[in-house]
Amino acid sequence: MSILEVNHLSVSFKQYTAGLKQSHHKVISDLNVNLEAGEILAVVGASGSGKSLLAHAILGILPANASVSGVMTYEGEELTPARQKALRGKEIALVPQSVNYLDPLMKVGKQVRTSVQTGDAVQAQRRVFERFRLGREVERMYPFQLSGGMARRTLLSTAMVSGAKVIIADEPTPGLDPVVIKEALSHFREFANQGCAVMLITHDIESALQIADKIAVFYAGTTVEIAKAEDFAGQGEAIRHPYSKALWRALPQNDFVPITGSQPHPSALPPGCLFAPRCAMATPECLQAQPEMRPLRDGMVRCIHAT
Numbered sequence: 356m357s358i359l360e361v362n363h364l365s366v367s368f369k370q371y372t373a374g375l376k377q378s379h380h381k382v383i384s385d386l387n388v389n390l391e392a393g394e395i396l397a398v399v400g401a402s403g404s405g406k407s408l409l410a411h412a413i414l415g416i417l418p419a420n421a422s423v424s425g426v427m428t429y430e431g432e433e434l435t436p437a438r439q440k441a442l443r444g445k446e447i448a449l450v451p452q453s454v455n456y457l458d459p460l461m462k463v464g465k466q467v468r469t470s471v472q473t474g475d476a477v478q479a480q481r482r483v484f485e486r487f488r489l490g491r492e493v494e495r496m497y498p499f500q501l502s503g504g505m506a507r508r509t510l511l512s513t514a515m516v517s518g519a520k521v522i523i524a525d526e527p528t529p530g531l532d533p534v535v536i537k538e539a540l541s542h543f544r545e546f547a548n549q550g551c552a553v554m555l556i557t558h559d560i561e562s563a564l565q566i567a568d569k570i571a572v573f574y575a576g577t578t579v580e581i582a583k584a585e586d587f588a589g590q591g592e593a594i595r596h597p598y599s600k601a602l603w604r605a606l607p608q609n610d611f612v613p614i615t616g617s618q619p620h621p622s623a624l625p626p627g628c629l630f631a632p633r634c635a636m637a638t639p640e641c642l643q644a645q646p647e648m649r650p651l652r653d654g655m656v657r658c659i660h661a662t
């Protein structure tokens with residue numbers, strides 16, 4: 356049984372346009388992912404592809420104008436709003452993408468301590484600060500006194516001391532130096548090895564590959580591929596979806612060739628396969644309907660042509 360399952364998740368936003376007309380933008384459509392105990396799943400994809408919204412949907416912290424459909428389960432039971440509230444920060448911890456999630460009016464040592472659920476909170480906070488190379492003086496500081504990197508390490512500390520079984524880390528490493536990144540990632544690995552699970556949302560495919568078991572590739576609000584990390588190797592022969600292949604080939608150490616065009620905006624999604632307008636393999640059939648996710652070679656792909 357998966358520890359966390361997301362099935363057919365769709366999220367739309369109600370927006371008011373000129374003349375107080377309402378429009379609905381579907382920003383996530385028919386998204387499926389699952390997380391097994393002991394596993395790190397890296398979620399990669401372009402800016403605006405819906406990665407943070409997935410995190411917020413799981414935690415139940417989407418803004419009020421969002422409507423959500425689909426089913427999410429945690430340890431086999433449905434994640435209702437009441438359950439999300441009860442589990443948030445306790446069994447499911449978020450490392451948010453923005454450091455603005457820190458409480459500006461509380462000293463950071465205290466903020467980290469309030470996340471500790473069992474044992475000596477002061478000791479736990481001091482231990483985790485040491486691991487993240489935050490000096491003893493930092494615990495008495497307010498968030499505005501921290502550098503960007505210190506604030507990130509504080510957010511990581513908060514999730515790490517919480518005793519959660521699932522950590523959802525939304526771009527946890529930008530602005531950190533390579534040593535701290537390596538450290539943070541190895542903490543995630545350690546955490547997963549204890550039987551917990553991590554969803555690591557990141558732009559940094561290369562770092563993700565060093566520790567992740569599985570990779571979910573997002574495009575325009577949905578998953579296009581779920582693959583084992585090992586599949587991202589060589590020329591990308593084992594990668595299933597043309598978009599994930601293109602992402603892989605665009606890396607500096609590979610061909611370093613960006614794909615042409617851009618991801619569609621939620622207000623102007625193309626018919627059929629969302630990637631078809633940029634895809635070299637596209638045929639008229641691709642424009643008929645959005646392909647379903649289907650199993651392929653021990654992974655999943657949303658493309659009718661993938662082999």
Ligand SMILES: Nc1ncnc2c1ncn2[C@@H]1O[C@H](COP(=O)(O)OP(=O)(O)OP(=O)(O)O)[C@@H](O)[C@H]1O
Nearest residue numbers: 368382401402403404405406407408409418452621
């Ligand atoms: N409150 C909102 N109202 C309307 N649209 C929103 C809202 N929040 C996000 N969106 C839209 O939803 C889409 C997905 O946003 P999301 O923040 O999940 O992207 P992301 O993949 O996390 O991007 P990044 O890598 O830049 O963090 C974007 O097109 C964004 O403009």
Ligand code: NI
Nearest residue numbers: 406407408452
């Ligand atoms: Ni994001």
